[in-house]
Amino acid sequence: MRRFLCKLKTNILSKKRVNVDLVGFIIPLTLIVIWCFVTLHGRIPSYILPNPLKLGQIIIDFAFGIWNLTPYSGKLFENLTASIIRVLCGFGLATFLGLALGFLSGRIYFIRRLSDPFIHAIRAIPGIGWLPLAIVWFGVGEETTLFLITLAAFFPIYTNTAFSASQVSPLFLRAGRMLGANKITLFSTIILPATFPSIIVGLRLGLGISWAYLVLGELTGVTKGLGAVMMDSRMLGHVEMIITAMVFIAILGRITDIILVKICNLIYPSKEGAGGTSDTGYLRLGTPARS
Amino acid sequence: MNLDKELIINDLDKIFPLPEGIGSLRVLDKISLQLDRGEIIAILGPSGCGKSTLLNILAGFEKPNKGEVYFKGTPVTKPTSQIGMVFQSAVLFPxxxxxxxxxxxxxxKKYKDKEIDTICQQHIHLVGLEGFEKYYPNQLSGGMQQRTALARILALEPKVLLMDEPFASLDAQSRITMQQLLLSIWSQIQPTIIFVTHDVEEALVLADNVYIMSKLPGRITHKIKVPLGRPRPISVIGTAEFSKIKGDILTLLFS
Incomplete structure (x- = not known):
């Protein structure tokens, strides 16, 4: 933990964080200026798009309930918790299934022959295509949401784990056996660390997809959750609340991704040599490459 | 069977099935060798003559179709840290x-953390990597990677070292440094070494006996006793005796 805090500190203090590329701000700032211009002068009515100041107020009100501007005033926390729990359950289940099946099919040729064609056939059905069937099976609400998240997040985790597990260099395994590893320690000391970078890619993709399918599931009808807030707000004509919920989903998606990478970094610290350059880092924040 | 010998290789055959499923390829043909404890032999041969396959069998990674390998009188059937392999690439865990x-x-092994520390330090010193303990393999040069690989296996105190062209990918200077390092390590702990190479000079600098293998199927065609004394400094390469035997071996290889 101390190591983690130290690293966080150096990350924040390092020059990289100070030298932000200002060019990246041009497009967002321009959009905000245009947004202000069209909304504050009444070109676009506020029931289509609220002005940025109003939106800021609504966001603060949603979080702290100071002004009672909407029916959701001060209800951020309960909706947030409901959504986070759903994502954690669905993503957790998908991680467990994806890693277990991924390692089995990546390392055992017979299981790969047995399961790979089936899993890839299922994968070809877009996750959203499962929605009607999920509603028939599980009814609208909680179970459907969980099912959709788990199903959708499973595939990137499984695919990345299975592929990287099958690609572990046989020389590593020979070296490990020669140096005294048995079947179990061979897995924990060689296969797991060798596949770890790809597993993280899978987990990060899976987590991103979890948030997407959370919203889809919640739109179908749950009482609490950010997706439910969006859908209800549409019916109640509170477009500013739809955007507010979107903002929080964006923030949460990013925060959970950062936490995931930090946890992974704690399990296998990035390769920082005596030179101390984080450029050789095993894992870095940023967009994972799709594979 | 002669139990005084450290390693006995008895009549090994290895046949690989061809990928098309028709026929098979005989890679090793009746290989027999006997090594004394502390002996260094070099195996010279053209590429693709089954040298690596032979080492893989000796290390217990592969099974021969016929024949046996005995280490101190017991058959070798699976990998063991008593018989350590240094691969052509260092195969360090990144x-x-x-x-x-x-x-x-x-x-x-049942070592305490402190003992592991001590053994690591000894071997880091042995291969001359002081100050690089905390580096990751991708931050090291090829020579330093092979030093690490050597230290990694030596830490387990193997009795036999199998070396599969370990210095082939290094530049000429590093290769000579590594050969001298290996000789200095040998003079300290005297493991039995089987050194596979295609470099005649390397074989002569290191080995007591040089074996020449033929093209497929791999057979041992000649055994040459190296008449050079030990310690064998690098200057031995310049001597007339060295040049003569090198000439003899090259003639054998290309005749």
């Missing part, structure tokens, strides 16, 4: 530091 790599095998 997620571990130099020290982590060297400690890897020690962690499976």
């Amino acid at each position: 997620w571990l530091t130099v020290k982590g790599n060297i400690a890897y095998g020690l962690r499976f």
Whole structure:
């Protein structure tokens, strides 16, 4: 933990964080200026798009309930918790299934022959295509949401784990056996660390997809959750609340991704040599490459 | 069977099935060798003559179709740290530091953390990697990677070292440095070494006996006793005796 805090500190203090590329701000700032211009002068009515100041107020009100501007005033926390729990359950289940099946099919040729064609056939059905069937099976609400998240997040985790597990260099395994590893320690000391970078890619993709399918599931009808807030707000004509919920989903998606990478970094610290350059880092924040 | 010998290789055959499923390829043909404890032999042969296959069988990674390998009188059937292999590439674990790599095998033995530390330090010193303990393999030069690989296996105190062209990918200077390092390590702990190479000079600098293998199917065609004394400094390459025997071997290889 101390190591983690130290690293966080150096990350924040390092020059990289100070030298932000200002060019990246041009497009967002321009959009905000245009947004202000069209909304504050009444070109676009506020029931289509609220002005940025109003939106800021609504966001603060949603979080702290100071002004009672909407029916959701001060209800951020309960909706947030409901959504986070759903994502954690669905993503957790998908991680467990994806890693277990991924390692089995990546390392055992017979299981790969047995399961790979089936899993890839299922994968070809877009996750959203499962929605009607999920509603028939599980009814609208909680179970459907969980099912959709788990199903959708499973595939990137499984695919990345299975592929990287099958690609572990046989020389590593020979070296490990020669140096005294048995079947179990061979897995924990060689296969797991060798596949770890790809597993993280899978987990990060899976987590991103979890948030997407959370919203889809919640739109179908749950009482609490950010997706439910969006859908209800549409019916109640509170477009500013739809955007507010979107903002929080964006923030949460990013925060959970950062936490995931930090946890992974704690399990296998990035390769920082005596030179101390984080450029050789095993894992870095940023967009994972799709594979 | 002669139990005084450290390693006995008895009549090994290895046949690989061809990928198309028709016929098969005989890679090793009746290979027999006997090594005394502390002996260094070099195996010379053209590429693709089955040298690596032979080492893989000796290390217990592959099974021969016929014949046996005995180490101190017991058959070798699976990998053991008593018979250590140094691969052509260092095969270091990239997620571990130099020290982590060297400690890897020690962690499976009943050592305390402190003892592991001590053994690591000894072997880091032995291969001359002081100050690089915390480096990761991708931050090291090829020569330093092979030093780490050597230290990693030596830490487990193997009795036999199998070396599969370990210095082939190094530049000429590093290769000579590594050969001298290997000789200095040998003079300290005297493991039995089987050194596979295609470099005649390397074979002559290191070995007591040089064996020449033929093209497929791999057979041992000649055994040459190297008449050079030990210690064998690098200057031995310039001597007339060295040049003569090198000439003889080259003639054998290309005749």
